[in-house]
Amino acid sequence: MVLIVEYEIATPILRRTVEAVSRIDIEEIYQSATGETKLIVWMYASDLNGVESALADDETVQSFTLLEERSDRRLYSVSLSDRGEEHLTYPAAAEYDIAYLDITVTKDTRIRARIPTRDALMAYRDHCRxxxxxxxxxxxxxxxxAIGDRYGVTEHQREALLAALDEGYFDVPRETTLSAIAATLDISDQALSARLRRGQANLLQNTLRKPDAPDEPGEWDPS
Incomplete structure (x- = not known):
C-alpha cells in the first residue's frame, strides 16, 4: 500500500541557520558531479541580513551560493559539510524508494513523503533511530x-504544472519559456524546473504506473 507520511525528524542540519530565519523550505536534494550533497533552499525572514552569517557559522554547511533574492526570502545552493552528511537521511530514503514531497525546517525538520510500503516506513524509521x-x-x-493531493501532486507542483500547461509550455513548438512562467509564479527558474520534474514524475507514477489499491483506507496508526 502506497502511503503519504507526514513526520518530523530532529537533526543538526541547518539548525544554526534556521535560528536566523522564520523557516527554510528545501526545494531539492541532489549529489553534484564531485559527490557533494547539495540542497536548494528558500530562506524566509522579515529581516534577511543575518542569513549569510548564520550559514557561515553553521557546522553542517560547507559552502553556499546565493541564487536569487526577493523581499522576504532568498534562494541558496548549500553544500553540506561532513557533519551535515553524517546526519543526512536522504540516502536511506532513496534506498527504500521513499520520495520527499515537501521539507520544511523550523525548530524541527518536517517532511511529507511518499513511502511505498509499511515495511519501508519501518525500515527508514529504524535507520533514523x-x-x-x-x-x-x-x-x-x-x-x-490524500485530500487535495490527487495523483500524488503537491499544491506547488499542481500550480506549476497548470501554469505551464495554460501558458503553452508543453505545446510543440513551445509558446513560452521556463523563465516567463517562473516570473509569473514569483519563483526561480531552478525551483520551477524541480517542481515540474517532480510533478510530472508523480503524475506518471500514479497514472501510467498506478499503484494497486490499498488493502485498507484512511489513516493508519503504526503503533
Missing amino acids: ERDIPFRIHRIFSESD
Whole structure:
C-alpha cells in the first residue's frame, strides 16, 4: 500500500541557520558531479541580513551560493559539510524508494513523503533511530485517500504544472519559456524546473504506473 507520511525528524542540519530565519523550505536534494550533497533552499525572514552569517557559522554547511533574492526570502545552493552528511537521511530514503514531497525546517525538520510500503516506513524509521535521529510520525494515510493531493501532486507542483500547461509550455513548438512562467509564479527558474520534474514524475507514477489499491483506507496508526 502506497502511503503519504507526514513526520518530523530532529537533526543538526541547518539548525544554526534556521535560528536566523522564520523557516527554510528545501526545494531539492541532489549529489553534484564531485559527490557533494547539495540542497536548494528558500530562506524566509522579515529581516534577511543575518542569513549569510548564520550559514557561515553553521557546522553542517560547507559552502553556499546565493541564487536569487526577493523581499522576504532568498534562494541558496548549500553544500553540506561532513557533519551535515553524517546526519543526512536522504540516502536511506532513496534506498527504500521513499520520495520527499515537501521539507520544511523550523525548530524541527518536517517532511511529507511518499513511502511505498509499511515495511519501508519501518525500515527508514529504524535507520533514523539507530543514528540517534528522533523520528515522530504526525499523520499517515493511503495515497488514494490524500485530500487535495490527487495523483500524488503537491499544491506547488499542481500550480506549476497548470501554469505551464495554460501558458503553452508543453505545446510543440513551445509558446513560452521556463523563465516567463517562473516570473509569473514569483519563483526561480531552478525551483520551477524541480517542481515540474517532480510533478510530472508523480503524475506518471500514479497514472501510467498506478499503484494497486490499498488493502485498507484512511489513516493508519503504526503503533
